[in-house]
Amino acid sequence: MLDSIIIFIIAALSGLGVGSGGLLVIYLTLIKNTPQLAAQGANLIFFILASLSSLLFNLPKRRIPFGAVAVMTVLGIAGSFAGTYFASLLSPYVLRKIFGFMLVLSGL
Helix, strand or coil, X not given: CHHHHHHHHHHHHHHCCCCHHXXXXXXXXXXXXXXXXXXXXXXXXXXXXXHHHXXXXXXXXXXXXXXXXXXXXXXXXXXXXXXXXXXXXXXXXXXXXHHHHHHHHHHC
């Protein structure tokens, strides 16, 4: 039950524009002891579902530049494969340090 409440709070923060992806990964790795790569995968699924809900809201209002979306989709897919490959080359310890550095950097 507590997990559901925490995930709901993270989802609400996501809707407000807070960088909740980092919060979800932090929660999963530090509190739930989820391996880093699994936490990042769960975060991607969370982000995709949040994006789909936004898409359904904005699609009828015609606020979506489909050309830009197509380019970002192709580059995002390529980037995810490249990121998965490079992440598999690193130890979980190093991956955690890099992720923490990126969170601090994006927070600044």
